[in-house]
Amino acid sequence: MHKDFVHIYNLIQELSWHFGAHGINGECCGDLSLVEYMALKRINDAENITVQEVGHALNFTKSGASKIIDRLENKGYVKREISSIDGRVCCVNTTAKGAETALEIVQRYSNYVSEMLKAQDAAMVENVKTVLEILVDSAHRQENLLKGKFPQGGGGMSVFSMDK
Amino acid sequence: MHKDFVHIYNLIQELSWHFGAHGINGECCGDLSLVEYMALKRINDAENITVQEVGHALNFTKSGASKIIDRLENKGYVKREISSIDGRVCCVNTTAKGAETALEIVQRYSNYVSEMLKAQDAAMVENVKTVLEILVDSAHRQENLLKGKFPQGGGGMSVFSMDK
DNA sequence: AAATTTTAGTTTCCGTCATCAACCATTATA
DNA sequence: TATAATGGTTGATGACGGAAACTAAAATTT
Incomplete structure (x- = not known):
């Protein structure tokens, strides 16, 4: 059973690498880096998100987040506005x-995934979806659990904090 | 059906982000960055791998690969030797x-995954494994297909090369 | 209401890192 | 033997994210 988890972890890591910054031919999303794209996605999904919220969502400091948004703004993808309330x-x-750009990138990656899975039947596609939902959900849960354990943010919050 | 793939893609991307460089609390593997860790893993799995092979495996240039190996060597994790043949x-x-370090990191991440999935029964764990195997396998296949299409390496090899 | 503290965001300085191009050494080819 | 090709390293460069100092605008204290 333990060996299974090692194997599953290795598979996840490999898949992650493939879809990560260096993954598919070293490129990501046209004139956007992976982090920029992820930020754009978040901003697009939310409404009136703040700079820090972007940073928090992506595990960046507020200074880092500010700069990512700078870049996105310079490229004409996002716009800052001062809140009327605060x-x-x-x-x-x-x-x-x-x-539009975010949509386009999602579309193209989705095509890529669709190509990847075209040999699978509908039931398996459904199954893939289910499994990924479980993985993403439990990953979030696990992360929150870690953050709950070390609520001070910053020191000592690594994978290595876990039981050996 | 198309919508399914969008959803699946989004899930993969989110999972990848979680296990990527900024994922789990922004940290990766102790004194190793994600790329260093990935390189270490490859070197550990292979035998007498060359600098360029490492670069190729991780989508890095040879100069990038050389420097990653520099770092790993300085940290005492790998050792260069001149080939007796060439x-x-x-x-x-x-x-x-x-x-030892590579093993340790794999172990800890595997524990993390094990924690993630502890609510699932054995059948589902098996299913997760199967699905991930399919995903990783088809991702590799898809990548090779792209590389086959654009064998010259370098220009024009992006996700955007695909049909719109 | 004035003074102080807290909070959101920006900016400067800095260290890390990957690429490009030039380069060195060794092997293959002419 | 001369030339080209190949594996690897190095130096200059630019992108990038964090820490800390800083600005401006609430919130709190007195």
Whole structure:
């Protein structure tokens, strides 16, 4: 049983690498880096998200998040606006171009995935979906659990904090 | 059906992000970055792998690969040796310390995965394994297909090369 | 209401890192 | 033997993210 988990982990790691920053031919999403794309996605999904929320969602510091949004803004994909409620807060939203680009990238990757799975029948595709939902869900749960254990943020919060 | 693939893609991307460089609390593997760890893993799995092979396996240039191996060597995890057959070639291998460290990291991540999936019964764990095998396998197949299409390496090899 | 503290965000400085191009050494080819 | 090709390294460069200092705008204290 333990060996199974090693194997499963290795598979996850390999899949992650494939879809990570260096994965598919070293490129990601046109003129966007992976992190920029992930940020764009979050901003597109949310409404009036703040700079820090973006950073938090992607495990970046607020300074890092600010710079990612800088880059996205310079490329014309997002727009900052000062909140009408709180003058300190930035409301970040995608521009039309940004939303379109995000959609386009999702589309193309989805095609890629569709090509990947075209040999599978409908039942297996459904099964793949189910399994991935379980994995993503439990990954989030596990992460929150870790964060709950070390609520101070910063020190000592690594995979290595787990039981040996 | 198409919508399914969008969903599946989004799940894969999210899982990948979680296990990527910024994923779990922004940390990866102690004193190793994700790429260093991935390189160490490859070197550990192979025998007498060359610098360029490492680069190729991880989608890095040879100069990038050389520097990653530099870092691993400085940390005492791998060792270069000149090939006895071809004086230009470097045979890279893990040191005892490197092999041990790689194993340790795999172990800890595997524990993490095991924690993630502890609510699932044995059949589902088996199913997860099967699905991941299919995904990893088809991802490799798809990648090779792309590389076959654009064998010159370098220009035009992106996800965007696919049919729109 | 004035003073202080807290909070959101930006900016400067810095270290890390991957690529490109030039380069060195060795092997293969002419 | 001369030339080309190949494996690997090095130096310059640019992208990038974090820490800390800083600005401006609430929130809190007195």
